[in-house]
Each structure stands twice: as structure tokens, then as C-alpha cells.
Amino acid sequence: MHTVPTKPSGDLVIKTLAMPGDTNSNGDIFGGWVLSQMDLGGGIIAKTHSPSGRAVTVAVDGMSFINPVTVGEVVSCYAKVLKFGRTSMQIEIETWVYDYLTQDSKIVTRGIFTYVAVDSNGRPIVIYPAH
Numbered sequence: 001m002h003t004v005p006t007k008p009s010g011d012l013v014i015k016t017l018a019m020p021g022d023t024n025s026n027g028d029i030f031g032g033w034v035l036s037q038m039d040l041g042g043g044i045i046a047k048t049h050s051p052s053g054r055a056v057t058v059a060v061d062g063m064s065f066i067n068p069v070t071v072g073e074v075v076s077c078y079a080k081v082l083k084f085g086r087t088s089m090q091i092e093i094e095t096w097v098y099d100y101l102t103q104d105s106k107i108v109t110r111g112i113f114t115y116v117a118v119d120s121n122g123r124p125i126v127i128y129p130a131h
Contacts, residue, residue, distance in 0.1 A: 004066060005107055008096050010080035013041030018073045018097070029069035034108060035060070038093045041077035042113040045091055049081070049127050050117035058088070063111035073097040075108075087124040088116045 014037050022033040039057055046055035069075060076096050083090045094110040117127045 005094070005110075007105075008076070008078040008094055008107075010078035010092065010094060011045070012076060013044050013079045013093075014038075014075075014077040016075050018069050018071055018075050020071050023071060027071070029071070029073075029075075031065060034065075034069060034075070034095055035063070037075060038077050038095055038109075038111065039113065041079050042091045042093045042115065045079045045081060046089060046115035046117070049084070049089055051125060051128065052117065052119050054118050054120070055089075055115040056118055056122070057113060058116050059114040061112045061114070063109055065109045067097070067106050067108050069095075069097050069108055070099075073099050082112065084127060086126055088114055089127065090114050 018029045022029050024030040047053050077093055079091050079093045081089055082092050091113050093113055095108040096105055097108055098105045117125050119125045
């Protein structure tokens, strides 16, 4: 069983506000919107390790939602590289929310995203991890 973290892990890569247009039929923020914010944040980290400045998402593993996101909460994504391959990297991304009314922060979800560095033609290229 996984423990629920009490504070974010990684670098802040996205911070935005959950808006009414991002809700599902239950009035909660749509999970796909959260996933897209995570992918954007992970992509920022992945681009920094790609010699061409381009990287593509090839997999998302182990995501599960722990808490919902509601309209008006501040959504923050934190990311860190877990592992480098020859052309790929695995990045763990956590999403947290902050509620200004309750002044409470809580984790929403976390997952491991795999990105591949690509050239201008979309072909995989060798990455050189930062030391």
C-alpha cells in the first residue's frame, strides 16, 4: 500500500486555477484536464533534457486519483526525473491543490510519465542527462 505524501516532491512546473469550464457532469474538475496539466508540466522538464528541445509523451503509468479537484482551487504540478534511458526519461509528476478558503493543501494524483527525446523529424535521439 502506498503512503499519501504530506508535501509535494519535485520542482513546481505548472500552477493554474481550476475553472468552471474544466468540470465534468458532477461539477468536479475533469480528470482529463488534470492529466493534461501534468503532461504539460512533465513536458517542460523533458524538453530541458532533449538536445533538440523536443520530447514526446509515450506512456503514462500508475495514475490514480486520491482527491477531487473543485472549481476555484489552485492546481500545482510538481515533477522530477526518476530515470534516464538512451532516448527516454521517466518523470514522476504529482498534482496538488490549494484551497484558499480552508488554507488546506492536498495531493490529487501522481503518475509516472515516459517521454522520448526526438529530432525535428520526430525520430528518437540520444539524450545526455544533466550531471
